[in-house]
Amino acid sequence: METVSLDKTVRIWAVKDGEGLRIYNTHNFSVKMDDTDFDSDSVWAQFAPGGRLLVAGLDGYLRLYDKTFKNNIKKKAPGGKWIVAARFSPDGKVIAVGYADSPRVDIVSAETLNYIKKANTRDIKKGHFARVAWSSDGKYLYAGGGYDKGGWNPILRWSTKSMRRYVEYSAVKNAVMQILPLKDGRVIFIGRDPVFGVINQANRKVYTKGPASAGFRDNLEGFLIFKDATTVEFAYDPFGNRPARFSLLMRKLTVEPPDEAKGLSPFVREADGLDITDWAGTYKPLLNGAPLKMIGT
Numbered sequence: 001m002e003t004v005s006l007d008k009t010v011r012i013w014a015v016k017d018g019e020g021l022r023i024y025n026t027h028n029f030s031v032k033m034d035d036t037d038f039d040s041d042s043v044w045a046q047f048a049p050g051g052r053l054l055v056a057g058l059d060g061y062l063r064l065y066d067k068t069f070k071n072n073i074k075k076k077a078p079g080g081k082w083i084v085a086a087r088f089s090p091d092g093k094v095i096a097v098g099y100a101d102s103p104r105v106d107i108v109s110a111e112t113l114n115y116i117k118k119a120n121t122r123d124i125k126k127g128h129f130a131r132v133a134w135s136s137d138g139k140y141l142y143a144g145g146g147y148d149k150g151g152w153n154p155i156l157r158w159s160t161k162s163m164r165r166y167v168e169y170s171a172v173k174n175a176v177m178q179i180l181p182l183k184d185g186r187v188i189f190i191g192r193d194p195v196f197g198v199i200n201q202a203n204r205k206v207y208t209k210g211p212a213s214a215g216f217r218d219n220l221e222g223f224l225i226f227k228d229a230t231t232v233e234f235a236y237d238p239f240g241n242r243p244a245r246f247s248l249l250m251r252k253l254t255v256e257p258p259d260e261a262k263g264l265s266p267f268v269r270e271a272d273g274l275d276i277t278d279w280a281g282t283y284k285p286l287l288n289g290a291p292l293k294m295i296g297t
Contacts, residue, residue, distance in 0.1 A: 021045075021055055023069055033069040044085055048092045048110070056083035062097065062113050075113040079104035084130035084145075089160075090138040098132040098143055105129050105143045105156075107163070119143065119163040121156075129156065133179035133187060135201075142187055144176030155179065155189055157203055169203050173237065193237065211236065214244070220280070224264040233257070233264055 020036035042057035051067030060081035065072040077083050080099030087096050088110055095113070097106040103126070105119040119141060121129070127147030134141055141163070144155040152170040159165075172191025179189050185201045193215075197208035216223065217238035224233040230249050236242040245257040269276060279285035285292045 021063075033065075035063075035072070037074070044083065046086070046088060048088045050092065052092075052110075054086055054088060054095060054110075056086040056097070058082050062086060062095070062108065064110070064113055073113050075108075077106065078108070078115040079106045079118065080128075082130075085132050087132055087134060089134050090136060096132040096134065096141055096143075098128075098130045098145065100128050100130040100145065103127055103129060103147065105132060105141070117163060119156075119158050120166065131176050131179050133181055134160075135185055135187065136181040136183055137185055139185075142179050144171060144179055144189065146175045153191070155199070167203050169199055169205070171197065171199075173241070210242075221266060224266060226261075226263050227265070231261065231264065233261070 020034065020038040021042055022031060022035075023033040024030065025032045038057060038059060040057055040059040042055055044054075044056040046054045048054070053065040053067075053069065055063040055065070056077070057063075058081070060077055060083065061074055062077050062083065063072055063074050077097055077099070079097065080102030082100040083097060084100045085098040088094075089096070093110050094116060095108050095110050096119075097108060103121050103124045105121060107116045107118065108114060109116055124147060128145045129143035129147065130145035132141065132143045139160055141158045141160055142155055144153065147153055149168070149170075151173065153172050153174065153176055154168040155171045155176060156166040156168055171189050172193050172195055174192035177190045177192050179187055181187050182198070186198050186206060188196065188198050190196045193210065195208060195210045198206040200206050214234050214236050215238040216234065219235050219238070219240040222233070222235055222240040222243060225231070231245065231247045233243060233245045236244055236255070242256060244253060244255045245261065246253045273288075275288050277286045277289075283294060285294075
């Protein structure tokens with residue numbers, strides 16, 4: 001985890017395996033401060049406009065440093081242990097906290113780290129909202145993560161006036177990895193699909209862009225080939241979603257082909273004198289009962 005102060009005079013570097021936090025002066029890269037009071041990895045840091053520094057980690061603690069880095073407040077987060085994101089509100093008065101082990105989204109004081117309230121997620125029992133973000137004007141709070149709802153991982157949005165009700169946007173098929181505010185009130189999101197997109201102030205899609213490469217995960221039955229190898233069918237998204245067919249003879253790629261092409265069949269897994277076993281989901285495939293050496297091992 002690495003970040004730079006707003007005035008670019010200091011740079012933060014958080015060391016893994018519980019070794020703590022290190023801050024460098026960017027003029028000569030001398031160590032400005034070294035805090036080793038960490039029990040686990042530190043995965044988040046953010047500077048407030050006034051120079052205060054917020055640091056969170058997987059040991060369940062929030063840490064708030066003043067602009068001199070000599071004084072700090074350390075407090076246990078109220079709603080979970082694995083703090084993945086914690087963000088200052090645009091006015092710098094409060095902090096939103098997201099967890100990877102809890103569906104809670106908490107609001108704490110940006111001066112004392114004391115608990116103030118939580119966003120309403122009472123009806124959500126499973127999943128998490130590890131990524132949080134404020135709109136640039138501070139009117140809305142967004143959160144997303146690993147919360148599956150009908151095959152989608154939505155981004156939730158609350159009005160900061162009450163935090164009682166939320167609206168959802170079905171953002172990604174996999175986990176939400178980041179949410180960032182834009183200056184005009186829109187937000188940009190990134191998913192592990194991989195995909196990124198933009199939501200406007202009405203919580204509607206402005207733009208989305210999926211992967212340019214195909215994802216073959218869990219699509220063994222959907223990976224098909226013609227007997228003369230001139231046509232192949234695959235999928236751009238994991239689990240067989242967004243299928244596509246490529247014809248070498250026609251030099252044509254068809255995404256989500258409308259019909260089932262005759263002659264396409266799954267790849268051959270066995271034949272006379274050829275028996276490949278223990279290949280799916282393992283690191284010890286067998287050819288005619290004998291182990292195959294994996295490349296790079």
